[in-house]
Amino acid sequence: MRIAMIGTGYVGLVSGACFADFGHQVTCVDKDTGKIDGLNGGVMPIWEPGLEALVKANATRGRLTFTTDLPAAVEGAEAVFIAVGTPTRRGDGHADLTFVFEAVRELAKVIAPGTVVVTKSTVPVGTGDEIENILRQEGVTEVSVASNPEFLREGAAIADFKHPDRIIVGAEEEHAREALREIYRPLFLNRAPILFTARRTAELIKYAANAFLAVKISFINEIADLCEAVDADVQDVARGIGLDNRIGPKFLHAGPGYGGSCFPKDTLALLQTAEGVGVAQRIVKTTVEVNDDRKIAMAERVARALGGEVKGKRIGVLGLAFKPNTDDMREAPSIPLIKGLIERGAEISAFDPVARLQAEAMFDGIEFADSAEAAAANADAVVIVTEWDEFRALDLGTLARSMRGKTLVDLRNVYDRGDAERAGLDYFGVGRGRLNPS
Known part of the structure; x- marks a missing residue:
């Protein structure tokens, strides 16, 4: 045709x-x-x-x-x-x-x-x-x-x-x-x-599908917060509930919140459609609020990992795109994170395998590195924001030796706490027990 x-x-x-x-x-x-x-x-x-x-x-x-x-x-x-x-x-x-x-x-x-x-x-x-x-x-x-x-x-x-x-x-x-x-x-x-x-039904299916997936993400992120408060592991919780066929394992990965071109835009559009016809969508509304708050809170999470203060600290940020295998920076969690850290007086060195050009047009006053290792060099802390494959097998020992400090904030739970600590790093994951290791 x-x-x-x-x-x-x-x-x-x-x-x-x-x-x-x-x-x-x-x-x-x-x-x-x-x-x-x-x-x-x-x-x-x-x-x-x-x-x-x-x-x-x-x-x-x-x-x-x-x-x-x-x-x-x-x-x-x-x-x-x-x-x-x-x-x-x-x-x-x-x-x-x-x-x-x-x-x-x-x-x-x-x-x-x-x-x-x-x-x-x-x-x-x-x-x-x-x-x-x-x-x-x-x-x-x-x-x-x-x-x-x-x-x-x-x-x-x-x-x-x-x-x-x-x-x-x-x-x-x-x-x-x-x-x-x-x-x-x-x-x-x-x-x-x-x-x-029917045509109207098809139009609504798209919004309903994305809203439901967004709900799953915000749900597991709130459960992650609870895990930190009660000393439980959100990854095991996610596996435990995801094995239930009625729930499924996808979109149950705790992290810094969702971004991209679809979920933020489509959840807001669904809410506006519902408001226009006088139908409350309380679950989706709360999902949007939870996600917005979570992305903003990531800078504070990094600050807590560094003892509450980031002023004058050098922080290596790994991953800028909203997810791996794309250069899309729209609504990426890295944006409020970096802006929040800069506002607190931090110095940023960032690396992303493909999104550098988009990021350079978005951020002023940060350094762009050519590799993960270069971003980590002389850093007081390294923050994993996007789970690119090449960040999954970093030589943590070499990374630790190149850093000025020893803090690894893993917002995607890529690494095991024990492996990071054996490499000489202080590890802070998301929902992996208490935020501050004993």
Whole structure:
């Protein structure tokens, strides 16, 4: 099938490349000339494992093209996916649909009858209805509108797209359902379940899924605090409850709080949707508050590990991206941590394998190291913020000898306390018994 993908951000680029890899003819279109020029030259606008090779392979085979010309991209397309940004609107927490509706109005000028317009962007309930209204206002008829939310994890997006837990399609017309069934037919070999729902239901599924995962994270983080108070181990607690099939082990890893482009934005948007219709969502509201408080509290946690004072102390920060295998700094826990430490008078040396460029544009007055070992050199404390694989097998003895102090604050529980102490470090994990070792 011929597919047009409006937007070459994270969702649009990954989806477009994977659709092309299925054998579809895909044209990705974006207003950003620099981004399109880069993609045509093989330069990726985001860092995602395997994406560069996938894009180049399908571009070489002629199945994947990039352009700024919307009419050319849409011409002959049987389905047009909208994958533009829906950031949180400043001041009120609503999802900003400006880019979505702008794309629809431009699309209305060139779209042909029989085309299926599909929202891939994460959008509030009722957005599909508004898209239909805009198309009607622009005189467009015989066009179907569907919702096909994405469930991609940054760092594992290609695998998630090709081996999904489920494919959600929200559509009111059989024509749209048939088009999306054909687009995703290659995945049926993997027995990927496809669930057809009403359009509004599909829009809500995306928000409900992310909100539930966010709840699990905030829940285990509060349990971690309790573990520190009663001298229990949150990792064993998480294993103990995660072995229950009704709960499951995923998203039960205590840490500095969730970040990224999805959970913070989607939980706020869900709350705004609920408030708009007068329905309380107390659990999600509390989850957001717990997470916000937790990220802010991480600087104080480091200060406590250093005896309550960080002024004049040199602190090595390992990991800046909100999670491993991505360069995404949006809502990353490292941001309030570093800002809080700087406000308290600390000197920061930071290292991240891929997010340095994004971090340099975000932070002033900190040193960026070229390796974990360089970040730790002469530091009074080292803080593990993002659990990159290369941080999992550091030579702790060498690390300790290079440091001025001996404090290791492990916000991801990568290391065992005993191993760290044998290496000569004072270890502070999250929820691993009392905060201050006896």
